[in-house]
Amino acid sequence: xxxxxEHPTPDDQGLLARFVAGEDVACKKVVAxxxxxxxxxxxxxxxxxxxxxxxxxxxxxWRACSKPDFALRTGxxxxxxxxxxxxxxxxxxxxxxxxxxxxxxxPRTRICSPAVV
Numbered sequence: 001x002x003x004x005x006e007h008p009t010p011d012d013q014g015l016l017a018r019f020v021a022g023e024d025v026a027c028k029k030v031v032a033x034x035x036x037x038x039x040x041x042x043x044x045x046x047x048x049x050x051x052x053x054x055x056x057x058x059x060x061x062w063r064a065c066s067k068p069d070f071a072l073r074t075g076x077x078x079x080x081x082x083x084x085x086x087x088x089x090x091x092x093x094x095x096x097x098x099x100x101x102x103x104x105x106x107p108r109t110r111i112c113s114p115a116v117v
């Protein structure tokens with residue numbers, strides 16, 4: 001059975017409470033998940049930047065979960081994955097040369113002039 005579910009289980013809620021309280025075992029588990037995600041989906045991000053992404057992501061998860069009105073809608077692992085992958089994409093955007101544009105944003109070349117069409 002997958003650890004990522006659509007709805008959180010009581011185990012997720014308990015882990016979340018321990019993580020927000022700063023319990024060492026719960027924090028290490030969330031950090032391990034984040035490291036695995038960065039390691040297995042590096043997206044070409046240099047290895048020396050992986051730990052920065054992990055720490056930034058875990059901090060973001062903790063800040064979000066610490067808000068009084070926070071409600072866990074998915075499993076804690078799924079939430080961690082979502083935040084880590086977003087940080088990876090952000091890092092890739094920062095690594096892109098400032099003048100570079102993606103292919104999608106390049107203007108299309110006309111094959112025919114508007115008068116012919």
